[in-house]
Amino acid sequence: MSSTAQPRFYAARLTGTTVFDPLGDVVATVRDVVVVPQARESARAVGLVVEVAAKRRAFLPITRVTAISPGQVISTGVLNVRRFEKRTGELLVIGDLLDRVVTLSDGSGEATVLDIALDQDRHKDWTISRLFLRRRRRGGGPLGRLVSRGETITTPVAEVSGLYGTQAEQSAHLLAASYQDLNPADLGEIIQELDAKRRIELAGELADDRLADVLGELPEDIRVEVVTGLDAARAADVLDVMDPDDAADIVGELPEQVAGQLLDLMAPEEAEDVRRLLAYDEYTAGGMMTTEPLVVAPETPVAHCLAMISREALHAALASTVHVCRSPLETPTGRLLGIVHFQQLLRERPDRPVGEILDADKVAVPPTAPLSGVTREMATYNLVSIPVIDEDGRLLGAVTVDDVLDHMLPDDWREQDEPVPTTGQIDLSQIARATARDDAEEG
Numbered sequence: 257m258s259s260t261a262q263p264r265f266y267a268a269r270l271t272g273t274t275v276f277d278p279l280g281d282v283v284a285t286v287r288d289v290v291v292v293p294q295a296r297e298s299a300r301a302v303g304l305v306v307e308v309a310a311k312r313r314a315f316l317p318i319t320r321v322t323a324i325s326p327g328q329v330i331s332t333g334v335l336n337v338r339r340f341e342k343r344t345g346e347l348l349v350i351g352d353l354l355d356r357v358v359t360l361s362d363g364s365g366e367a368t369v370l371d372i373a374l375d376q377d378r379h380k381d382w383t384i385s386r387l388f389l390r391r392r393r394r395g396g397g398p399l400g401r402l403v404s405r406g407e408t409i410t411t412p413v414a415e416v417s418g419l420y421g422t423q424a425e426q427s428a429h430l431l432a433a434s435y436q437d438l439n440p441a442d443l444g445e446i447i448q449e450l451d452a453k454r455r456i457e458l459a460g461e462l463a464d465d466r467l468a469d470v471l472g473e474l475p476e477d478i479r480v481e482v483v484t485g486l487d488a489a490r491a492a493d494v495l496d497v498m499d500p501d502d503a504a505d506i507v508g509e510l511p512e513q514v515a516g517q518l519l520d521l522m523a524p525e526e527a528e529d530v531r532r533l534l535a536y537d538e539y540t541a542g543g544m545m546t547t548e549p550l551v552v553a554p555e556t557p558v559a560h561c562l563a564m565i566s567r568e569a570l571h572a573a574l575a576s577t578v579h580v581c582r583s584p585l586e587t588p589t590g591r592l593l594g595i596v597h598f599q600q601l602l603r604e605r606p607d608r609p610v611g612e613i614l615d616a617d618k619v620a621v622p623p624t625a626p627l628s629g630v631t632r633e634m635a636t637y638n639l640v641s642i643p644v645i646d647e648d649g650r651l652l653g654a655v656t657v658d659d660v661l662d663h664m665l666p667d668d669w670r671e672q673d674e675p676v677p678t679t680g681q682i683d684l685s686q687i688a689r690a691t692a693r694d695d696a697e698e699g
Contacts (some may be wrong), residue, residue, distance in 0.1 A: 263375065266514070271288070283308070283335065284316065285306060287304075305348065320334065360411070364391075366391075370460070386411065386413060443470050444470050468542055530599070541642075552578055576641055589651040621633055
C-alpha cells in the first residue's frame with residue numbers, strides 16, 4: 257500500500273497475500289485481481305481470484321473486501337466457493353496484463369509491464385492508476401541511442417496505449433511459473449478455462465513430465481487439441497514419459513495419421529508398449545492396464561522392494577503391490593508366482609526374500625476381461641490393483657483402481673463442478689476454526 261493518503265496496492269505484490277476474516281482467521285490466499293476495462297485506458301477492479309482449500313480457485317467480490325494493506329486482505333468472511341470462471345469483458349491482471357508490451361505516448365518507444373498499481377477513489381472503487389514498466393531496446397540509427405533493457409519507470413496508465421489490446425499476449429513462461437505450485441488436476445482445470453491458443457502456449461512452457469501428468473487430467477477433446485497443437489517431436493517426447501496406459505488412451509483418440517506419426521517418433525520400447533495396449537478394447541483389462549507394474553524375482557530381498565516402492569514417480573496404487581515373477585522381469589514376464597502387498601513387506605525383516613512371503617493364491621484376470629469383471633474381482637478381494645495375465649500365466653500388466661474409476665465415471669466428469677451448499681455460500685472462517693480444532697485434537 258502506498259504511504260500517500262490515497263490507498264494503493266500493486267497487483268503482483270498482492271499475489272500470495274493471505275485473506276483473513278474479521279476475527280483474524282485465514283480464509284484464502286490471493287492469486288489474481290479481476291478488472292473490467294473502462295474508458296481512457298483505465299480499468300475497475302471487480303474482485304480477487306483467491307485460492308481456498310485443496311487449491312481451488314474462487315471469486316471474492318471486491319465489495320466483500322473491507323481492507324487491503326501490506327501482508328493482508330480483510331474480507332467479510334463469506335465466500336462463494338464455486339470454481340472461478342472469467343466472464344466476458346473481464347481481464348486478470350496477473351494472468352492477462354503482466355508482461356504485456358505497451359507503447360509510451362511520449363514517443364520514447366515500447367515497454368513491458370512488470371506490475372500494475374490500483375488506487376481507491378472517493379467512491380471506494382479500485383481502479384488501475386499506474387504501471388511499473390521496463391523499457392525495451394530501441395535503435396536510433398548509426399548514432400542512435402540504445403535504451404538499457406534494465407531501465408524501469410513508473411508512469412500513469414493514461415500515458416501508454418495497448419495495455420488491453422490483443423496484439424501483445426502475456427508471456428506463457430510467466431503464466432506457467434505462476435501455476436508451478438498447483439497439482440496436475442488443478443492445473444488441468446485452469447487449462448480448460450483458457451482459449452485454444454493459450455492452452456498450446458502454456459503447454460509449450462511445461463516440462464515433459466509435468467505436461468504428461470496434466471494431460472491425464474484433461475477431457476478427451478482438450479487433450480487431443482493440446483497434443484495435436486504441439487510440434488510432433490515434442491508431443492512424442494511427452495508420450496514417452498507418460499504411463500503406457502495413459503499414452504495409449506491419448507494415441508487412441510488421435511486421428512489415425514497423427515497417431516502413426518507420433519508412434520514412429522516415440523522411443524521404440526515405449527511405442528511398443530503403447531501398440532500392445534491399443535490391440536485391446538478400451539473397456540477390457542488389457543485396454544486399461546499399465547504395462548509397468550512393480551516386478552521382482554523371488555530371491556529379491558524385502559529391503560530392495562521397499563526401496564522400489566519409495567520412488568516418488570510411482571503412483572500410490574501401483575506401489576501397493578509387488579509382483580513376483582520368473583525371468584524375464586519386464587512385461588510380458590515369465591510366469592507370475594504371486595504378489596506381495598506393501599503392508600506385508602513392512603512386517604518382514606529387510607533381508608528376507610520375497611519368494612518366501614508371497615501370496616500364492618493370486619487373483620488375476622485375463623486381458624480380455626470386461627470392465628464389469630475387473631471391478632467385480634477388485635471389489636470382492638478389496639484390491640487397489642489386480643494383475644493381468646495371459647493363458648500361460650505370464651504377467652502382462654496390472655489394472656489399478658484409478659484406471660477403473662476413469663472408465664466408470666461419465667466422460668465429462670472432469671468438467672463438472674463439485675457439489676456446493678444450496679445457497680452456494682459458506683462461512684470460511686467456520687471451516688478454518690473447525691480445521692484448527694481438528695489439528696489440535698490430533699496433536
